[in-house]
Amino acid sequence: MSLLTNVMDHSLDDGYAEATARKAAAGEGGLPxxxxxxxxxxxxxxxxxxxxxxxxxxxxxxxxxxxxxxxxxxxxxxxxxxxxxxxxxxVDELRDDVGARQREALKDSGGSGQADLVGVLSGAVEVHGPGVKLVVDDAKGTSDGGDANPRGTSGFADTGRVRDRDLQRVVNGLWESGAEAVSINGQRLTALSAIRAAGDAILVDNRPLVPPYTVLAVGDGKGLKTAFQDSADGVYLHVLQESYGIRTAISSEDELRLPAAPSVIVRTAQPITETAQPQAEKGTS
CATH class of the missing domain: 1.20.5 (Single alpha-helices involved in coiled-coils or other helix-helix interfaces)
Structure with missing residues (x-):
């Protein structure tokens, strides 16, 4: 209590009071x-x-x-x-109109069965049926700072990230094993689709994808699964899993639905006639 009483009685420190008095005596401070x-x-x-x-x-x-x-x-x-x-x-309306015209052109290209087959193989129409669901994901704990170069000629790299070449081999292996239609993360693949890398990102037809990569393939479900696992590309995927921790899961499905490709280029081929051949190819006597 004595300390509080002293503070209340002497609100101005003695040193400040002495300095103020000294300045006042010397004529310093205050108003001019x-x-x-x-x-x-x-x-x-x-x-x-x-x-x-x-x-x-x-x-x-x-x-x-x-x-x-x-x-x-x-x-x-x-x-x-x-x-x-x-x-x-x-743009969406024009894209839908172009798709409808392309499908109509495919229908006019031949009989009904042939048109349906062409539509499925070209990706112009959506498909559904049994098939295989394959999920490929990066290894656990893989950071974004890994090596961004695609896998070398040996087929593997020292990272646990899925590369564009890996997806290329997976897709090609499914086609070779008998798949009739393939999509990655809901994006339908066609004969003109490109799977490329841009840094650490994987692009499918210039559209970036993010892991996990869900690959759907319509075909003979169990037979397609067995054929892919026994193929060289299936073994390649298994080695990636065992050596680099890349996570994979494959299952046969009774019903899959794949959307149509967003843009399909209709191209036709014509045989080269005798008159259209270059002069150098005809030969001389």
Whole structure:
């Protein structure tokens, strides 16, 4: 209690009080005493007040302009967003129209059975039926900072990441084993599909995919599964699992549904006639 009483009775420290008394005795501190000093102080206060007043006035004048520009920018963003949405809608409608025309062209190319087969093999129509579901994923604990180079000629690398060449071998192995239609992560593959790498990302037809990679293949379910596992590409996938920890799971399914390819290029081939052959190929007598 004595300490609290002392603090309340002597709110100003003795050292500060002594310094203040010393400055007062020496004529230092406090307000200016000479007329020149007082005029200088008054001029400084007037200048500071003038600066604050001018700044406030400018801010008040500019506020409506800034608010108007902000509203115009918001309106412009809204209009551009609506225009982009309309363009995207138009693109979707045109893509659907192109797909419908392509399917119609395939139907007109021959008999009904042949047209259905061509549509399935080209990826122009969606398919469903039994098949194989194969899930391929990176090894546990694999970081994004691994080696980004595709696998070398030996077929393997010192990382636990799935590479584009791995998916290429998986897909080719499924085709070779008897698959009639294949998709990766819901994206249908065709004879013109490309599986490539961009850094650590895997692109299918220039669309990036993220693991796990779910590969669906329509065909003879159990027979397709057995044929793939016994193939060289199935053994390759097994070695990846055993040596690098890449996770795989394969199962035969009674019903799979694969979407149609988003864009199918219709191409036709014509035999080269005798008159159309180059002169160099005809030979001379």
């Amino acid at each position: 005493r000479t007329l020149r000093a007082k005029l200088g102080l008054a001029a400084g206060l007037v200048l500071a007040a003038l600066v604050v007043t001018v700044g406030a006035a400018q801010a008040r004048v500019a506020a409506p302009v800034v608010a108007k520009e902000r509203e115009e920018l918001i309106d412009r963003i809204g209009r551009e967003t609506d225009a982009a949405d309309e363009l995207e809608k138009s």
